[in-house]
Amino acid sequence: MPSISGLTDHDGxxxxxxxxxxxxxxxxxxxxxxxxVAEWAVLRVLYDVDQMVPSSLARELRVxxxxxxxxxxxxxxxxxxxxxxxxxxxxxxxxxxSKAGRQKVPVLAKLADDNDAEYxxxxxxxxxxALSRILTALVERRGLSDVPMD
Amino acid sequence: MPSISGLTDHDGxxxxxxxxxxxxxxxxxxxxxxxxVAEWAVLRVLYDVDQMVPSSLARELRVxxxxxxxxxxxxxxxxxxxxxxxxxxxxxxxxxxSKAGRQKVPVLAKLADDNDAEYxxxxxxxxxxALSRILTALVERRGLSDVPMD
DNA sequence: TATTGTTATACTCTATAACTATA
DNA sequence: TATAGTTATAGAGTATAACAATA
Numbered sequence: 001m002p003s004i005s006g007l008t009d010h011d012g013x014x015x016x017x018x019x020x021x022x023x024x025x026x027x028x029x030x031x032x033x034x035x036x037v038a039e040w041a042v043l044r045v046l047y048d049v050d051q052m053v054p055s056s057l058a059r060e061l062r063v064x065x066x067x068x069x070x071x072x073x074x075x076x077x078x079x080x081x082x083x084x085x086x087x088x089x090x091x092x093x094x095x096x097x098s099k100a101g102r103q104k105v106p107v108l109a110k111l112a113d114d115n116d117a118e119y120x121x122x123x124x125x126x127x128x129x130a131l132s133r134i135l136t137a138l139v140e141r142r143g144l145s146d147v148p149m150d
Numbered sequence: 151m152p153s154i155s156g157l158t159d160h161d162g163x164x165x166x167x168x169x170x171x172x173x174x175x176x177x178x179x180x181x182x183x184x185x186x187v188a189e190w191a192v193l194r195v196l197y198d199v200d201q202m203v204p205s206s207l208a209r210e211l212r213v214x215x216x217x218x219x220x221x222x223x224x225x226x227x228x229x230x231x232x233x234x235x236x237x238x239x240x241x242x243x244x245x246x247x248s249k250a251g252r253q254k255v256p257v258l259a260k261l262a263d264d265n266d267a268e269y270x271x272x273x274x275x276x277x278x279x280a281l282s283r284i285l286t287a288l289v290e291r292r293g294l295s296d297v298p299m300d
Numbered sequence: 301t302a303t304t305g306t307t308a309t310a311c312t313c314t315a316t317a318a319c320t321a322t323a
Numbered sequence: 324t325a326t327a328g329t330t331a332t333a334g335a336g337t338a339t340a341a342c343a344a345t346a
Contacts, residue, residue, distance in 0.1 A: 301346095302345100302346080303344100303345085303346075304343100304344085304345080304346095305342100305343090305344090305345105306341105306342080306343080306344105307340100307341085307342075307343100308339105308340085308341075308342095309338100309339085309340085309341100310337100310338085310339085311336105311337085311338085312335105312336085312337085313334105313335090313336090314333100314334090314335085315332100315333080315334085315335105316331105316332085316333085317330100317331085317332085318329105318330085318331075318332100319328100319329080319330075319331095320327100320328085320329080320330100321326100321327085321328090321329105322325100322326085322327080322328105323324100323325080323326075323327100
């Protein structure tokens with residue numbers, strides 16, 4: 001008789017358990033700063049580039065332009081980003097951090113650092129190095145750079 | 151000047167990238183069988199126990215009873231599970247697999263096996279063992295058995 | 301009163317596709 | 324026609340809390 005594999009027999013299951021726990025806790029932390037994880041990603045990208053059109057942001061974050069539109073709406077409401085019209089092409093506009101948004105990024109980055117330390121700090125140096133190495137290997141060998149972050 | 155960590159500087163980020171990719175592909179596979187990943191988890195648990203009350207299922211899957219109620223509704227519509235009233239305690243009822251549900255579990259388990267092989271097969275035996283070991287260590291040391299699977 | 305389960309409501313995240321304005 | 328962006332719609336996944344029935 002064939003044996004049926006269980007939920008816990010798959011690496012994908014445990015990966016999801018750990019990933020969800022890490023993300024869930026991080027979401028709770030950034031919620032204290034009034035933003036979601038998806039919003040944090042937008043803010044962090046804008047922090048480096050100063051300004052970016054929504055279509056580029058969609059490519060960078062690997063989501064649809066509709067998703068970016070919605071995220072941008074919320075960040076505008078929260079006054080963390082600004083919209084600037086383009087003069088050359090009136091269809092386009094740029095998104096950039098507001099002063100408040102720029103001030104918030106280091107705070108959020110610190111929370112991300114804390115969260116990582118909290119979770120992966122229980123590993124030995126060897127384990128942590130191995131994890132990073134293996135995750136990177138998976139990303140490279142499976143070509144996950146093009147995978148959406150849903 | 152303090153340097154601000156980026157999205158990709160955290161293990162949590164890469165964990166999320168890989169986990170999302172694995173789950174996304176698995177979701178696509180089971181969608182071909184007409185179920186979602188959350189529904190697969192319900193079916194797989196019921197496969198072993200024959201029958202279970204929603205409150206136990208909620209504990210097992212670490213979601214709220216409301217979430218189980220919704221999942222059960224969908225699985226009933228799809229005729230993959232059955233509801234049976236309890237005779238001792240009329241507030242309770244048991245959920246169990248229908249014949250169709252029981253037949254589907256091995257098919258779904260095979261898809262989970264395939265998905266795992268597809269993703270983690272690119273790792274060497276040593277890497278794969280290390281990944282399993284490290285994920286297990288994280289679950290144990292961080293006490294993630296109690297974390298919800300959202 | 302406490303418990304089981306359902307239902308109502310709400311939110312995040314995402315997608316697809318129709319639509320508007322501009323090129 | 325093609326492109327940039329918005330909006331409408333939908334659906335998965337989840338939570339909280341109000342509720343009904345029963346214990």
